[in-house]
Every structure is written in C-alpha cells, then in structure tokens.
Amino acid sequence: MTISSSLDSIGFGYRPRAAYACDPAKTRGRLHPEPASPTRTPYQRDRDRIIHSTAFRRLKHKTQVFIAHEGDHFRERLTHTIEVAQIARALARALCCDEDLAEAIALVHDFGHTPFGHTGEDALNAKMAAWGGFDHNAQSLRIVTKLEQRYAEFDGLNLSWETLEGLVKHNGPLTDAFGNGLKGPVPGSILSYNALNDLQLASHASLEAQCAAIADDIAYNAHDIDDGLRAGLLTLPMLEGVSLPGRILAAVRNRYPGLDDSRTTHELVRRQITMMVEDVIVTAKAKLERIAPQSADAVRQAGETIVAFSDGMAEEERELKKFLYKNLYRHPSVVIVRAKADQVVRDLFDAFFQDTSLMPEDWCAGLDEAEEAEKAMAIADFLAGMTDTYALKEHQRLFDHTPELR
Template sequence: MSFPPDLHSRPFGVGAHASFASDPERARGRLHPEADSPTRSPFQRDRDRIIHSAAFRRLQYKTQVFVYHEGENYRTRLTHSLEVSQIARSVSRMLGLNEDLAEALALAHDLGHTPFGHAGEDALEEVLHDYGGFDHNAQSLRIVTRLERRYIAFDGLNLTWETLEGLVKHNGPLTGPLARDKGRPLPRAIAEYAELHDLGLDSFAGPEAQVAALSDDIAYNNHDLDDGLRAGLFSIRDLADLPLVGPLFHQVRADFPDAEPSLHIHEVVRRMIGIMILDLTGETRRRIAELRPESADDVRHLGQPLAAFSEEMRAHDAALRDFLFTHMYRHFTVNRMTSKGRRVVKELFRLLWSEPECLPPEWRRLTDGKGTPRTARVVGDYIAGMTDRFALDEHRRMFDLQEKP
C-alpha cells in the first residue's frame, strides 16, 4: 500500500494521492464515449459540467429550512453545496484523495432537491406514490443523466461512472446484504439507469463519495445551528446541556467575555467544524491503517465504510440532530411554512396532471394525456426543478384569478 509522504503527520499538498484514491487516468468512462480533454481531467470536467448546469443555478433559490424570502442571510441549497465542497476538498487533501471528484460530488449532491426542502419532497412522494414515488437522490441522477439538455449528442451531462456511482451510493449500498434500507424498493430512476449502466449498487461508494457525504453532515448540522440561533428559534442558553456544543459555548464566552453574541456563534461554529474535520480524518486514518486498502475498488468492497466519524463524534452528531429536529425543524413557525410548501406542491401537481395543457410547451410535449402515469412523471420533474420563488409565483398564477397567467 502506498501513501503520500507523512500520511499520519501532516496534510498533503495538491497532487499527492494515496493508492486507494480514485485515479482519473483509470476512470471507468462515460455512458456515451467522449474524447479526453487536453486541459482537464475527467473529474474536473464533471465538476465544471455540474457548475454550468441549470439545476445547479436553481439551487440559489432552493432552501435548506427557511423559504427564500424569509431572509437573505440564511443558507440556500447553493451556499450549502459550496460549503460542503470546501469541507470535502479539505478532508480529501488531508487523506490524499482526489479533490476534484470529491468537489464534483459535493456540488451535485443536492441537485435533486425540490422547492421547500423536505416538505416539497414529502409532497411529491405522496402524489407520485403510484407512479414510482419520489427520491431526491434518484432525482439528482435523473437530472444529470436525462433532464439537463446542453449537448447535441446526448441528454444529461454524461458524467463519469465514478461521479454517478458516488451520487447514488454516497450513503452506502442500495442493494444486497449491506443495503442501508433493505425493506425499501430501489427508486425507479436508479433502477432504470442501472439497466443501462451498472453502478455496482451492492457495494459501497469510492472514498471521495464517502468523504463528501460526511462533509455534508458537518456543514448541514453546524450551519443549521447557526441559522436557527440567528432566526431566534432557540437560544444559546438552550444549548447548555448539549454535548460538545454546550461546552464550546461556555469556553468561547470564557475566552472572549466582551465579544458580541453573534461573534460567539461564529466562533463556536468555526471550532465545531474544525473539531469534526479532525475527528473524521483521524478515524478514517485509523481505518486505513487497520483495513489497508490498496485501491479505490478495495474501498468499495471492504464491507464497511472507510471514511467515518469516531463513535464519540457519532454520538455528539446524533445529539445535535435530535436537538435541531425538536427545536428547529419542528418549530411551529417552520411547520407553518412547510405546511404551505406541501400544499403548494400538491395543488400544482394535481392541477397540471389533470390539465397538462397548462404546462409550458417544452414540458407539455413530453406528456401523453390527462391523468396518465407518463404525465405524472413529467409534472413531477417540472415541479421538482422549481425554486421556492418560482413555485410560489406559479401557484399564484394558476390559482389567483386576479393574477396574469
């Protein structure tokens, strides 16, 4: 097994890769063959295609928790994806992994999210239940393999096998004995694509995808903590008994007693992210030394994740998730807005499914009649791609008699 110099003692410089990193020169190619670029690696091209996609631009007006008009300082899916990308690149550099692939996966991981966050996803899952359901990871795959139309030769972005694999498997195997959700059927979009392009759904993803998934956890929890405090959904005092977070606030107040509370929040979030990154790299290095993978394929077939938090950090992370679930995601003001979001999505779906002639022409052409399974999927794709702002505007245009169509 080959490591870059001083694997256990210092971060790596750009270009220093471990033997188990994904090698762009050995990438498994694309569904539609293309000539190599003389200036960019395959994973760099994937990253650039994602950044230039319409779906990526729309993340600017798709929210994490708050709807876009509730405040311009709250996170959107776009700012969250950029934050995940920064963390994923840093961790990958420290572990000697391929930063470009980790970045591509971090930037693409939320492409399939609906307007109004999980409320919109739940609403689409309900109305599409008899037509294959809805899953945001499957929708991400659908976007990058079908719905994005930028190239004459093919639909989608024609990303590499490694990026597509990481996109659908970043949380673990989807089929076989190691599948995370054994009782849940494979989302239709993933099953259909796998018939064309085998993504090895019964194994773990490569190391960069595993790092990107945990970078998502680091960014999500810490920045929701930040947004929740700034929105007044809970206070610093409410966090006093929370493991890791409570002691950090106590320490920061002791270190900077005269600083403004807003700066205390910034400092705690900064320290939390640093602590979680160090824990992730430390535990992953421990597993590397124990499991000794020689290649990215070895990582896929270890039978367990290579990238992971320590047991103690997993407990801290779970406690923070539980706190945020109770005090933020189920706060009555958030519940009211998510309730509105669910109603908007359901009402738009039912109207457009029964009256597809109200769809824009480029979408109507894809339908095959009123109330059909095909039309249901087309309407689902149309609504899933909406931003919060566009969904609210479209609902107003469709249901307010005083509004121009």
C-alpha cells in the same frame, strides 16, 4: 498509508494520491465516450459541467431550512452546497484522495431537491406514491443523465462513472448482493440507469464519495445552528445543554469573557466544523490503517463506511440532530410555513395532472395520450426543477389564493 506521486494526466504537476484513491487516469469512463480533455482530468471536467448546469443555478432559489425570501443571510441550497464542497475537499486532501472528484460529488448531491426543501419532497413523494414515490437522490441522477439537455450529442451531463457512482451511493450501498433494497425498494429511475451503466449498487462508494457524504452532515449540523440563531428560534443558552455545542461554548466563553453573541456564534460554528472534520480525519486514517485497502475497489468492498465519525462524536452528532429536529425543524413557526408550502406543491401537482397543458409546451407535449405513470413522472420532473419563487408564481397564476410563506 501507501501514497504514490503520480503525474496527473493533464501534465500540470504532481499530486500525492494514495493507492486507495480514485485515479482520474484510470476512470471507468462515460456512458457516451468522449475524447479526453487536454487541460482537465475527467473529474475536473465533471465539476465544471456541474457548475455550469441549469440545475446548479437553480439551487440559489431553493430552500435549505428557511424559505428563501425570509432573509438575505439564511442559507439556501447553493450556499449549503458550496460549503459542503469546501469541507469535502479538505477531507479528501487530508486523506490523499482525489479532491476534484470529492468536490464534484458534493456539488451535485442536492440537484434533485424540490422547492421548499424536504417539505416539497414529502409532498411530491405523497403525490407520486402510486407510481413509486419520489426520491431526491434518484431525481439528481435523472437530472444529470437525462433532464439537462444542453449538449449536441447526448442528454444529461455525461458525467464519469465515478461521479455518478458517488452521487447514487454516497450514503452507502443501495442493495444487498442479491439485488434487494437495503432501505426499501430502489427507485425505478436508478434501476433503469443502472441497467445501462452498472454502478455496483451493492458495494460502498469511493472514499471521495464518502468524504462528500459526511461533509454534508458536518455542514448542515453547524450551519443550521447558525441560521437558527439568526432567526431567533434557537438561543445560545439553549445550546449549552447539548453536549457538542455546549462544550464548545464553554471553551469560547472561558477564553473570551464578555464576547458578544454574534462573535460567539461564529466561534461556535467554525470550531464545531473544525472539531468534526478533525475527528473524521483521525477516525478514517485509523480505519485505513486497519483495512489497508490497496485500490479504490478495495474501498468499495471493505464492507463498512471508512470516512466516519468516531463513536463518541457520532453519539454527540445524534444528540445534536435530535435537538435541531425538535427545536428548529419542528419549531411551530417553521411547521406553519411548511404546511403552506406543502399545499402549494400538492395544488400544483393536482392542477397539472388534471390539465397538462397548464405546463409549458415543451413539458406537456404528448402527455395527453401518455400513460398515467409517464404523465406523473413528467409532472414530478417539472415540479422538482422549480425554484421556490417559480413555484409560488405558478401557484399565483393558477389559483385565486396563494398562501404567504411567512
């Protein structure tokens, strides 16, 4: 592994950075050129803009698995996002990448999520089917390139090319070399922006973006267990039959006989995160040795995801996801609440589509004369930006009966 100690452009000291890492001094820049900051690298500046955005604050009141008001200790999008950012930084540090870029991508990756988690996204996707559907990743891009309207000289946050690339492609390439979508049609909002600022949709993303992507998996695999146990939908004996948490629990009980369930749960969660992080680091380093990329672009053209689980860990992770899907995400009590949340989103979309004046004035201006597609997109933007609590209040304002999401 070739590592150079290059002086940061801000002059605050040396950081070890591998040849394959993204170098902030060599950024491809921003769509709207801006003078360089004298105190921050471009990626540090991106991170700060993301944290200070309205969309970031909204994450506090958006569902992760459980509806936000069900309990003070369940994770919502904001705490999940912070946990992902911490793991992404740890991976980037171990792999000698740019930690700030990995953190920025992790912090922005969930901006496009609707209220009520994936339930809201599924409902909005169904309502938008005639106009290309709804995709939370594409919505994240819309937010940071258009919908955040805070700066005097441009819409959006005007993030660096590398952060936007990581946001759009952190789960891998979107198209083949001929522009054909690899997982179905590429959302129109991504294609529209890509025409202005080519994000190279056919290539993999940077190593920093890959760190953020797998950090997301590591975080929710562990913390959904934690929340599921807190909610009483999962039990420690249930987890004993699942390979990864089962062997961790066995080790904990062997070392700490008689440990109470609360501390046992914490030991399980923290050890699972550590085990998965260490597996990724070992696997990624072996791939880097084999591929020997000498630039960030060589990572993009490697033809494979470098920051990944080993084959054994990947199999255990698939087993864990299958278990969580069956016993947590599709638990009858969760399904009942999801159905109610689904109805809230569908009702709101229908009401706004029938009468756009029900939306705030700055959202409905000019929509009466707009084409259906433009009107639907504006409604989707408005709905996707709602928190759980605001969506419920809007439903209560417009309808005689609003379901209680419990």
